Amino acid sequence: MRRAPLITTELAQYPADTLLDERALASALGASPRTVRRMVARVELPAGFRLGGRTVWLVGTVRKYLEERAQSAASRSADIDASLHRLMKARARKIARAGAIAGGCVEEVESPQPAQPPLERVS
Secondary structure (H helix, E strand, C coil): CCCCCCCCCCHCCCCCCCCEHHHHHHHCCCCCHHHHHHHHHHCCCCCCCEEEEEEEEHHHHHHHHHHHHHHHHHHHHHHHHHHHHHHHHHHHHHHHHHHHHHHHHHHHHHCCCCCCCCCCCCC
């Protein structure tokens, strides 16, 4: 089953102190109520709180949570990029050193010592 991308601007339209129940939050996210429950279980959304027998979320809390997750993901991505860059540089240095060592061996093989004539027997 193909999933629609999660792109939402609807949450931005509500004041931060607005309460949304599960259905309203699902609608704002372009998802189903079941998906909202799954996202909460996977810690992709903050847990709501019970009010009048329903689970509700403050819009400001949800927006802040999503913004923090986005910033954290961006930070991790930058850290990973920096680590990969360091590893690639180290690998390039290692390959260059190996090439220099191999190049030295090749030169020795390509320029062997002159052969000595065979010894003659003296009787």
